[in-house]
Amino acid sequence: MIEISNLGFSYEGGNGACLQDVSLSVKSGEVVVVTGKSGSGKTTLIRALNGLIPHYYEGYMTGSVSVGGQALSSLPMPAIARMVGSVFQNPRSQFFNTDTVTEIAFGLENLGMPTEEIRRRVERAVVDLDIETLMGKSVFELSGGEKQIVAIAAAYALGPDVFVMDEPSANLDFDATRRLGRLVERLKECGKTVVVSEHRVYYLKDAVDRCVYLQDGRVSHEFSRDGYLALSSGDQAALGLRSLDLSLVEAQVATAQPEHDSQTGAPLRVEGLRGGYRRRETLRGVDIEVLAGRTVCLLGKNGAGKSTLASMLCGLVRERAGLVSVGRELSFRRRAGRFFLIMQDAGSQLFSDTVAGELAMSDAKGSLTVKATAALLEELGLGGTLSRHPLSLSGGEKQRLAIATAIVAEPDVVILDEPTSGLDFANMQRIAQAIRRLARRGTRVLIITHDYEFICRMADDIAMLESGRVTCTYPLDTEHAALLRAWFSIG
Numbered sequence: 001m002i003e004i005s006n007l008g009f010s011y012e013g014g015n016g017a018c019l020q021d022v023s024l025s026v027k028s029g030e031v032v033v034v035t036g037k038s039g040s041g042k043t044t045l046i047r048a049l050n051g052l053i054p055h056y057y058e059g060y061m062t063g064s065v066s067v068g069g070q071a072l073s074s075l076p077m078p079a080i081a082r083m084v085g086s087v088f089q090n091p092r093s094q095f096f097n098t099d100t101v102t103e104i105a106f107g108l109e110n111l112g113m114p115t116e117e118i119r120r121r122v123e124r125a126v127v128d129l130d131i132e133t134l135m136g137k138s139v140f141e142l143s144g145g146e147k148q149i150v151a152i153a154a155a156y157a158l159g160p161d162v163f164v165m166d167e168p169s170a171n172l173d174f175d176a177t178r179r180l181g182r183l184v185e186r187l188k189e190c191g192k193t194v195v196v197s198e199h200r201v202y203y204l205k206d207a208v209d210r211c212v213y214l215q216d217g218r219v220s221h222e223f224s225r226d227g228y229l230a231l232s233s234g235d236q237a238a239l240g241l242r243s244l245d246l247s248l249v250e251a252q253v254a255t256a257q258p259e260h261d262s263q264t265g266a267p268l269r270v271e272g273l274r275g276g277y278r279r280r281e282t283l284r285g286v287d288i289e290v291l292a293g294r295t296v297c298l299l300g301k302n303g304a305g306k307s308t309l310a311s312m313l314c315g316l317v318r319e320r321a322g323l324v325s326v327g328r329e330l331s332f333r334r335r336a337g338r339f340f341l342i343m344q345d346a347g348s349q350l351f352s353d354t355v356a357g358e359l360a361m362s363d364a365k366g367s368l369t370v371k372a373t374a375a376l377l378e379e380l381g382l383g384g385t386l387s388r389h390p391l392s393l394s395g396g397e398k399q400r401l402a403i404a405t406a407i408v409a410e411p412d413v414v415i416l417d418e419p420t421s422g423l424d425f426a427n428m429q430r431i432a433q434a435i436r437r438l439a440r441r442g443t444r445v446l447i448i449t450h451d452y453e454f455i456c457r458m459a460d461d462i463a464m465l466e467s468g469r470v471t472c473t474y475p476l477d478t479e480h481a482a483l484l485r486a487w488f489s490i491g
Contacts, residue, residue: 001162001193002026002049006063008217009044009053018044020217022063028161031184031194031207036214037240037424038396042197045214046166048072049195051080067162078111085155087165089422091147094154100137104154111158125157128190129183143302145176152183163187165196169203170422171344173302173450174488177203199424200451201228202246213239240426242453246490249453265292266327268413268444273322275312282308284468286322290413290444290461295435297447297455297476299487300465306448309465310415313446314341326412326444337364340411344418346402350390355382355401358390362405379437380404381430396427403434413444420454432458452488 007022018041026032034042047053051072054061065072067083075083088094097103104125108118126132131153134146142150148168155163169177181203187194188207196204201211211228213221221239223231228244236243243249268290276282282305290296300306311317313324315335323329330338343349352358359373377383380400385393390401399419406414416435420428428451435458439445449455455462459476462484474480 001028001030001068002195003066004045004048004063005065007045007048007065008060008062009048010060011044012058012060014059018217019048022214022217022219024212024219026193026195028193029188029191030209031188031196031204033201033204033208033211034195034197034214035199035201035211035241035424038199038394038422038427040214041217042214043166044217046086046164046195046197049162049164050084050086051075051077052086055080081107081160082111082158083160083162085152085158085160085163087148087151087155087163087168089167089170091144091151094151095139095147098139100134100139100142100150103139103150104157107154107158121157121159125153129153129156129186143173143176145172145179145302148172148176148180149183152187156187160192162193162195165194165198167197167199167422169198169200171418173300174452175301177450178489181205181207199422200242200453201244202242205244208244213241237425237429240424242425242428246452246488249456265412265442265444266325267291268446269323269325270313271323271325273309273312273319273324275317275320275322276305276308277317281320282468283312283319286465286468286470288463288470288473290446292442292444293439294460295439295445295447295458296461296463296473297449297459298463298465299449299455304465305468306465307417310341310417310446310448313413313415314339316341337409338412340406340409340414342399342402342406342414342416342419344421346395346398347391349402350398353389354387355385355390355393356387358401358405359408362409364409368408376404376407380434381427395421396423396430399423400427400430400434403431403438407434407438407441410441411443413446414438415446415448417448418450419447420449420451425453428454429457452484452490455484 004022004024007019008017009019010017034045036042047057048065054073055077072080095103096106104122105118108121126135131149134150169180184194184204185207208225211223212219270286270288273283273286274281286309298306312319315332318332350358352361356373359368377385382397382400419431435445461473461475463473464471474483
């Protein structure tokens, strides 16, 4: 079905080749996961498979990509869209309508299909993918996982034989990710060929046939499903691979807890916090405590209010009731400078034209020396980036730079919103080490995350947010590990 022969590609104005001599065959009906460390060329390969390379992204291309015996470079994009359905990391970037039905029909209308054919294809997509409950809804009311499913349905309606997905689980909670996995299984049952670029691969365990590992733009390893599962934890770590079976991660809970220095600072206390956006009350009386030097992972489904709580604590959204204190009560306005939020899209909070300038902007005391700056960047795996533009960094590098700015700023509280979204195992470990450095200094750390592997390696305490309230908290130790596994439906 897919034939890639000696494919190479360099972006115009880029630093070297992103793909080099890639050759790969994918059979009809096969599910293939493309994985590898950040920057290995996964996204570039997906762009070559859906025609964005060379039709949209300019650069120098060698070799060929064909689907169903037709070279994509010789076909116009509308023809490619009929053959290859694309699903991106952020489904909102490919939405054009305000409700689910017209969104699924949009691509068909663009191709000029008759009204009756459009209606038939939309109904077929809804039935085949079992998404009747999502029909007639506003896209603005959908959760992240539901948006991703509608994006897949819109591609499915076009009738392609091949689907390519670029990190589709990156912004999804655990339940939505599991549902995405079941949808990929459904596509496979319908005889579709699926290629998924991913770091978090556990949700594809029951669908995947083969894993292709990219390294420096080349295919360096291929694993069958059983071959991947047979890899030792050491081999996985060396390759920067996430686990395909989360039940194998649980043994690390008891031994992976970070060691903190004894801290005596005042805790972060949140009592009776209420509020939300516009007239909607998302938080309905949140009570939570984060001790100095401790890391609390905040869990909850999409829409539970986790990001709202983070914004409220940092003074971006004003609460309607409740109090926040670190030693003494801090009003809405007085939290600036004492709370530091690292967003899921770290690039949106980087403002300087160099990495050095970014750190200098956070250094309110003006005490950061050139030597100390270089040492901090080296520790976070950012050595040699001092003069680079922050937005030229990879996603994982941007996350680590944002954490570096938090270390320099020395706030009382650091809140991280999905810090491991789209990260490979090695970068997940680097993020964990950077957070531990913050905690060792007595910083109170609150992490919003759906990443079970990361939680097992990082959390001191767990807090569950449901329907606008923290329903329970517990330390993550051998006694309570079963509670975490139960919430993630593992074992």
